[in-house]
Amino acid sequence: MNKIKAIIAIIIALVLVRGGEVQAKTMDYSVNPILPENQVKKGVSYFDLLLEPDKQQTLEVELENLTEKKQTIKVLISSAVTNASGVVDYSPTNLPLDASLKYNIKDYTQAPKVVNLAAHERQVVKIKVKMPQTPFDGVIAGGITFQQEGQTEADNQAAAKGISVKNTYSYSIALLIRQNEKELPAQLKLHTIKAGQINGRNVINVNLQNPEMAYLNTVNVEATVRGLTHKEVAYTYSNPMLQMAPNTNFNLPIPTSNQNAATRVSEPLQAGKYELEM
CATH class of the missing domain: 2.60.40.10 (Immunoglobulins)
Structure with missing residues (x-):
């Protein structure tokens, strides 16, 4: 994969960390x-x-x-x-x-x-x-x-x-x-996009960063990676309930597999240009 072009538009909601039982x-x-x-x-x-x-x-x-x-x-x-x-x-x-x-x-x-x-x-x-x-x-x-x-x-x-x-x-x-209960404006930044593997399966790792001293909860992500060189290629990801701790980043893995298949078999990632829409 030589180049990835990214288009990103993410809607986020800021709430406090979830609670639970006392013991x-x-x-x-x-x-x-x-x-x-x-x-x-x-x-x-x-x-x-x-x-x-x-x-x-x-x-x-x-x-x-x-x-x-x-x-x-x-x-x-x-x-x-x-x-x-x-x-x-x-x-x-x-x-x-x-x-x-x-x-x-x-x-x-x-x-x-x-x-x-x-x-x-x-x-x-x-x-x-x-x-x-x-x-x-x-x-x-x-x-x-x-x-x-x-x-x-x-x-x-x-x-x-x-x-x-x-x-x-x-x-x-x-x-x-x-020190106070002031709520900070939410921020979410897109950094690197790279091919990688998790447990032997190919993925597209999309690094997202929360640079603020505030939680990001109920982050609703819809993502599609489309092939520009190979237009028949498309990989999708959906999760309506992501959460990020203050001042952290993580690699969001988009699998290169058929999401509708009973067994998600990892597909080889072909060299070429791809576009991420998130």
């Missing part, structure tokens, strides 16, 4: 965020804090060991990213951070690296958050992830047989900090 349980331990008084949105399963510049606050999350055995839980802080499915991910990933990210929440948060829980023990984990000194509009978004450490007896038996298996459980709580 989450895994098979081995439970995680319960204790929401403070300065929580912007009540009755949700994540932190959304209103703080003045340079102010500090200690957050609390209650962990409970639901088993008869000692549990070691790792605590990880990460900046929110947008994955290839168009979903905000608050857990640690290998995705690169966007160039527009001015405040990485990892730099403004302190948490213990591990928490040890005795059998059926409850423990409140304290996490310190400090707001940047510089005033800003918008939101800094990240996540607090609690990840189980260690192997179960079944894992050890599998390892003895030469099978590499490890069962782990993790739960991520979104952590949003803001």
Whole structure:
């Protein structure tokens, strides 16, 4: 593929991150965020804090060991990213951070690296958050992830047989900090368009960027890649519910396959010129 010409017209709606239940349980331990008084949105399963510049606050999350055995839980802080499915991910990933990210929440948060829980023990984990000194509009978004450490007896038996298996459980709580509730104008930028592969299938990767300190929710995307050199070629993509975290980018994969076929067989991408309409 020598050249791609892009035409883009995208309608977007800006809303806040979705809420959920106040408590989450895994098979081995439970995680319960204790929401403070300065929580912007009540009755949700994540932190959304209103703080003045340079102010500090200690957050609390209650962990409970639901088993008869000692549990070691790792605590990880990460900046929110947008994955290839168009979903905000608050857990640690290998995705690169966007160039527009001015405040990485990892730099403004302190948490213990591990928490040890005795059998059926409850423990409140304290996490310190400090707001940047510089005033800003918008939101800094990240996540607090609690990840189980260690192997179960079944894992050890599998390892003895030469099978590499490890069962782990993790739960991520979104952590949003803001200095005011002002809504920022939505922006969505188109960057690179390149041929690529996902799981051995050919795709057209369209890189989209949200450069603002605000969420983009319910982004409705309709895209078509048409061949200009080979006019019989057309690849389509449709998704009415994409979401992007503040100051992130991601590669939206448009498959080079027949969307109406029962089995989506990847087609070879022929050299030539293509046009993207989105």
